[in-house]
Amino acid sequence: MDILYLLIPLSVVLVFLTGWVFWWSLGGGQFDDLEGPAHRILQDDDSP
Amino acid sequence: MRAEAACFHCGLPLPAASSWTALVDGQPCAVCCPGCKAVAETIAAGGLSSYYHSRTTFAAQATPTVRGELQIYDRPEVQTGFVRSAGPDERETTLIIEGITCAACVWLNEKHLAGLPGVTGVEINYATRRARVRWDASRIALSEILAQIESIGYHAWPATSANAEQARNRETRAALWRLFVAGFGMMQVMMYALPAYLAEEGDIGEDTALLMRLASLVLTVPVVFFSAAPFFRGAWRDLRRLRPGMDVPVALGIGVAFGASLYATFTGGREVYYDSIAMFVFFLLAARWFEMRARQKAAASLEYLDKALPLAAHRLRNFPTGFDTEEIPAVSLHSGDLVLVKPGEAFPGDGNVVQGETQCDESLLTGESAPVHKRSGEPVFAGSFNRLSQVIVRMTRVGEQTCVSGVRRLAERASAQRPGTAELSEAIASRFVAGVLVFAAASAVLWLFLDPSRALWIAIVVLVVSCPCALSLATPTAMVVAIGSLSRRGVVVARAHAIDALAGITHVVFDKTGTLTEGRFGVVATTPQAGIGFEQALALAAALERDSEHPIATAFAAATLNIAPITASMIRNVPGAGVEAFIDGVCHRLGTQPFVAGLVDAVPTTESERASVTRVWLGRQGKWLASFDLSDQLRPEAQAVVRRLQAEGKHVMIWSGDALPAVRAVAWKLGVDDFQAGLLPQDKQSRMLALQALGAVVAMIGDGVNDAPVLAQAHLSIAMGSGALLTQAHADVVLLSGRLQSLVEAIDVAVRTRRIVRQNLAWAVGYNAVALSFAAAGMVTPWLAGIGMGTSSLIVVLNALRVRARRDEGRGKRGEGMSAMRDFSEDPISGSLPLTPRPSPLVPRP
Numbered sequence: 001m002d003i004l005y006l007l008i009p010l011s012v013v014l015v016f017l018t019g020w021v022f023w024w025s026l027g028g029g030q031f032d033d034l035e036g037p038a039h040r041i042l043q044d045d046d047s048p
Numbered sequence: 049m050r051a052e053a054a055c056f057h058c059g060l061p062l063p064a065a066s067s068w069t070a071l072v073d074g075q076p077c078a079v080c081c082p083g084c085k086a087v088a089e090t091i092a093a094g095g096l097s098s099y100y101h102s103r104t105t106f107a108a109q110a111t112p113t114v115r116g117e118l119q120i121y122d123r124p125e126v127q128t129g130f131v132r133s134a135g136p137d138e139r140e141t142t143l144i145i146e147g148i149t150c151a152a153c154v155w156l157n158e159k160h161l162a163g164l165p166g167v168t169g170v171e172i173n174y175a176t177r178r179a180r181v182r183w184d185a186s187r188i189a190l191s192e193i194l195a196q197i198e199s200i201g202y203h204a205w206p207a208t209s210a211n212a213e214q215a216r217n218r219e220t221r222a223a224l225w226r227l228f229v230a231g232f233g234m235m236q237v238m239m240y241a242l243p244a245y246l247a248e249e250g251d252i253g254e255d256t257a258l259l260m261r262l263a264s265l266v267l268t269v270p271v272v273f274f275s276a277a278p279f280f281r282g283a284w285r286d287l288r289r290l291r292p293g294m295d296v297p298v299a300l301g302i303g304v305a306f307g308a309s310l311y312a313t314f315t316g317g318r319e320v321y322y323d324s325i326a327m328f329v330f331f332l333l334a335a336r337w338f339e340m341r342a343r344q345k346a347a348a349s350l351e352y353l354d355k356a357l358p359l360a361a362h363r364l365r366n367f368p369t370g371f372d373t374e375e376i377p378a379v380s381l382h383s384g385d386l387v388l389v390k391p392g393e394a395f396p397g398d399g400n401v402v403q404g405e406t407q408c409d410e411s412l413l414t415g416e417s418a419p420v421h422k423r424s425g426e427p428v429f430a431g432s433f434n435r436l437s438q439v440i441v442r443m444t445r446v447g448e449q450t451c452v453s454g455v456r457r458l459a460e461r462a463s464a465q466r467p468g469t470a471e472l473s474e475a476i477a478s479r480f481v482a483g484v485l486v487f488a489a490a491s492a493v494l495w496l497f498l499d500p501s502r503a504l505w506i507a508i509v510v511l512v513v514s515c516p517c518a519l520s521l522a523t524p525t526a527m528v529v530a531i532g533s534l535s536r537r538g539v540v541v542a543r544a545h546a547i548d549a550l551a552g553i554t555h556v557v558f559d560k561t562g563t564l565t566e567g568r569f570g571v572v573a574t575t576p577q578a579g580i581g582f583e584q585a586l587a588l589a590a591a592l593e594r595d596s597e598h599p600i601a602t603a604f605a606a607a608t609l610n611i612a613p614i615t616a617s618m619i620r621n622v623p624g625a626g627v628e629a630f631i632d633g634v635c636h637r638l639g640t641q642p643f644v645a646g647l648v649d650a651v652p653t654t655e656s657e658r659a660s661v662t663r664v665w666l667g668r669q670g671k672w673l674a675s676f677d678l679s680d681q682l683r684p685e686a687q688a689v690v691r692r693l694q695a696e697g698k699h700v701m702i703w704s705g706d707a708l709p710a711v712r713a714v715a716w717k718l719g720v721d722d723f724q725a726g727l728l729p730q731d732k733q734s735r736m737l738a739l740q741a742l743g744a745v746v747a748m749i750g751d752g753v754n755d756a757p758v759l760a761q762a763h764l765s766i767a768m769g770s771g772a773l774l775t776q777a778h779a780d781v782v783l784l785s786g787r788l789q790s791l792v793e794a795i796d797v798a799v800r801t802r803r804i805v806r807q808n809l810a811w812a813v814g815y816n817a818v819a820l821s822f823a824a825a826g827m828v829t830p831w832l833a834g835i836g837m838g839t840s841s842l843i844v845v846l847n848a849l850r851v852r853a854r855r856d857e858g859r860g861k862r863g864e865g866m867s868a869m870r871d872f873s874e875d876p877i878s879g880s881l882p883l884t885p886r887p888s889p890l891v892p893r894p
Contacts, residue, residue: 001256004256004259008263011239018232026221031221032173032176035174036154039174
C-alpha cells in the first residue's frame, strides 16, 4: 500500500488544481448566468 | 361558467364583453385587450409562436407606450453614456428588458432581435435580464431596436448604472467562490474520512491514517479560514454588540470542532471532524447563496427607476435674452442650469419653474396619475413628466442628489436586508449558545468526578453534537425555497418576516385605486349615434387626442391600437373642455357635453349618468357622433380573489380616499360589506391601529404614496408592482406581475412554509435535546456525533424542499409541451441544492 503515500498527496494537489480551474472560469464570467444556457439548449432550433 | 376563459397572451380573465381575437398559427385565440392582440400577432407574424408552447408563465398584459421618447436614444451625445463602439459602424450596448418572466421570453427576445436586419449579435442573461446587443449603426437605429422589443410586449431601456451591476457581479462571484471551495473541500475530505469509518481496527496503518488526517487538514484549512470567514466575522460583530445571533453558535461549533481535530491530529487523538466541518460549512453557504440570489432578484425589480430619467436635456444658452438651446447629456447638467422641457418629456433633474405653466405627471413618486398643476416658482421633480406645455426650469439638484435617486437608495437599502432569516431562530440562537456552554461545562465538571480522563472529550462531544446545523438551517432553507417559489410567480418578498406574517393574516385591507382597479382610464362603453360605426367613432376620438398625454387620451390610444388611424389637423386644446380639430376639413370636437354642444344644436339622445364614470362626447359640425364612458376599470381577477380570501375566512375590507359612490360601486360588485370612503391617510392609519388593538393581523394592499403611513402600520404591507416606487420600497411584499391572483398563491405558499418551518424547528430541537443528553452521559462516541450532525441537517434540507411540492396549482391554463421544460430547470433552487448524502458507516465499530 505504499502507493498511498503518493496518491493521497496527489489527490490534494488535484483538488487545488481543480480549484484553480474553477477560479479561472469564474473570472471569465462563465458562471454569471446560471439559468439561461439550460433553457437555451432546449429551445434552440438551428433549422435553416 | 367561463372561469377558464383567460387571455391567450397574458392569462388574465377575459372581460365579459370582450371580442378581441388574435390569429396565431391560423387559430383564432381569445385575448383580453387590443394590446395583447397586437403583441400576439406580431409574435406569430415573426414565426415565433412556439414561444407560446414553451413558456412557463404568462406574459404581462401588453400596455401601449405613449411616451414616444425612443428617438432620443439615437442622438450621439446621448449615446456617449452607454454605447460602445465595436467597429467602424458597429455599436454595442447593454439593455435592461422589463417583462422577462421565463426562459421562453429570453428565447423570444433573442430570436426577434437577431432576425432584424442590421443586428449583428444578441445575448440575454436570464438571471439579470440584461441584453447585450450589437448592431450596425448604418443599417438600423437603436430606437428601432427598442421599438421592436416594445412590439412583442416587453419594455427595454439602456442600462446606465454600470457600477451597481459591477458590485453585484463581484458579490456573486465571491460568494460562488466560497461555496465552491467549501463544496470541493467537502467532497475530498469525505473521501479521506470514508476509509476510517469503514475499516476495522488495525486495517489502516498508523502512517496512512496520519497521512489522510493531514490531507484532510490541508483541505479543511481553506474551508474554515476562507469559506467560513463570514460566519466568524458575523459572530465577532454580534459578540461586540453583545447580541449573539445565529452566527455565534455556528462559529463556536466550527471553531471547537476544528480545534479539537487539530489537537487530535498532532497528538494522535481518537477522532477528527474535518468531514463534518466541511459539510456543515458547505450547507450553510449554499443556503446563503440562494438567499443572496433572492435578494438580488428583489433589487433588480427596482431597476426601472433608471428608465424614468431622461438621457438628454435642452439647455438654454443665453436665457433670458434668447431661446437658443443645445442638447447635452443629462449627466453633464449642473445645478443652476436653465433647461427647456417640452410637453411629453421628463424632467432631467429637480428644479423650479422659471417661466411657463404646465401640468406634471408625478406618478413615479406618488403613484397618482392625475396631473399636478405647476406654476412659475413651483418645484418639479426629476423623472416626472411634463404633460401640457413647455416650461423653463432652473435646476436645483441633479444626478445623485435628486429626489428620485434618494428613493432609489432607500429602496436598495431596504432590499439589502437579508430576506429569509426569521427572527425566531435568531432569538433561539442566543439562548441556545448560553445553554450549550453551561451544559458542556456542567458535564465536564461532572465527569471530572466520575472519570477525569474522559472529561475533556465529553465536553467537546457535547459541543460538537450540539453544533446547531439543523437549527440554523431549519428556517432559512424553507424560507429560501418559498422565496424562490414565489418569485417565479411574480411575487417579490422583500422583508424577513413577510412569509410568516402572510401565513397568519386575519384581515385583508385593499386600497381601491390601483389594487382592485387598474388605476388607469379605459374606455368601458362606446355609444355611437346613428350613421357611425363603433370603430370609426373610436378612431375619430383617438385622432383628436393624438397629441395629448392626458390619461383620457391614453385610454383612446389603447382602444384603437388595431384600427387604422385617421389624420386630424389643426388640433387645438381647450383646457377644461376638450380638444378640437379638423378631419377632412370638418371641425370635430371631443370633450364635455357643453363644449361639444357648441358645434351641434340638438341635445344628445342618450342620457344616463353613472357614478364613477367619466363621460366624454364626440361631435362634428352639426351632428352628434358618439359618447364614450371612461372609467378606472376593475381588475378582471379582483372578484375571484376577494371570494377566495373570504372563503378562507379572512375579513376583506376596502379603505379608500375616493368618494363614496365610486367606492360603493366597487364594493358591491365584489361583495365586500365592509368599506370606507373618503379616508385621509391618517384616518386609515388610526383605523388600522384600532383594528390591531382588537387582535387582528392585517395585511394592507396599496399602491400610492398616500398609503405609505398605513402600509407601515400594517403587519404586512403589500404593494402592486405598477404602483409608486416609494411605496414599493417600503413594502414587505411586491406583486410584480400586477396580478392580484398571485396574492392568493402567495398565501398558500406561506401557510405551507410555516408548517414546514415548524416541523424543522421541532425536529432540530428534539434532536439536540436527545443528542445532548446522550453525549453528556458519555454514550456518544465522537464519530457518532459527527454523523448525527450531518443527517439531522440533511433531513431539514430535504423537508424544506417540500415547500414547493404543489407549486402548479391554480396557475390557469397554459400552452402544451411545457411539462418537460418545467421538470428541467424552471426552479432556480431545486436544480442544484446540495443533496450529497453523508456516507453512513455500514460496518459498526467495535
